[in-house]
Amino acid sequence: MDQIRIGKFIAESRKSRNLTQRQLADALSISDKTISKWECGKGLPDVSLMLPLCTALDITVNDLLSGERVSATDYQQKAEGNMMNLMKENEENRKKMALSIITGVITIIAVCALIVIASFLDLPVIVRIILVVFSVAVALTGIAAAAMLDIKAGYFECSQCKELFVPSMDEYVKSYHTFTKRRLTCPKCGKTGMCRHRITR
Incomplete structure (x- = not known):
């Protein structure tokens, strides 16, 4: 669209x-x-x-x-095109959601591996510090990438008025959440609540 x-x-x-x-x-x-x-x-x-x-x-x-x-002559063709665009958008949202999950999992594994290496291998102190700093950088980068993909994968549905909306990155990051919901403020009704993440319209 x-x-x-x-x-x-x-x-x-x-x-x-x-x-x-x-x-x-x-x-x-x-x-x-x-x-x-x-x-x-x-x-x-x-x-x-x-x-x-x-x-x-x-x-x-x-x-x-x-x-x-x-126009009446183009109506059928445009209707089919619009339907295909909606289906394509939904498919892209599913891919973004899958990439977000994969990015999150890879980040967790990488950070855990770096911390284990820094903790249990016989390494000089400076190398341990570098590994810990690097693991923090990997964690922050991975979380940011996963968040960017997640926020672009579909919409959030207001628990009050059912409006579908995409929050700003600032609001997304600051809100607390469960696996499928985030506490967000709806731009339509202005109420704050646990908004469900939806991939499709």
Whole structure:
């Protein structure tokens, strides 16, 4: 999905209806920040909001996902293309999630191996210190790489309003979590809760 193109199309459609971001947000019972985020290409509307958004802008879902008004002759072709794009996005998210897990596991094994070597082999003190420092660097790098992959692998679902969103890296890192959930603040309703990680829309 071309989020930039879709965002520009949402902005153009809103302006053609003489609606402000606030008016459109009120019609959808969301914040104007969410509308701004869409129009800047920093996210896509949640599936539950697509039909109300399309109704408010007098466009079809196919128009929305294509980022342009689709003619009747191109409708079937665009619909198939949009479906393929959604399937491709979901597959990419699964790969990113798998890579995140693999990166985390490799990091744990590497750090443990370095600590064992530094602890049990007969090495000069300076070499032990270097190994410990290196193991810390490996841990930080591995955790950062796994976090980057994880945050890009899908979306987090608000426990209150069910909005799908991608948190900022700062919020992601600072939040405490379980294996499948993170304590995040929803950009739509503003409530903080344990948000479930979802790979697909």
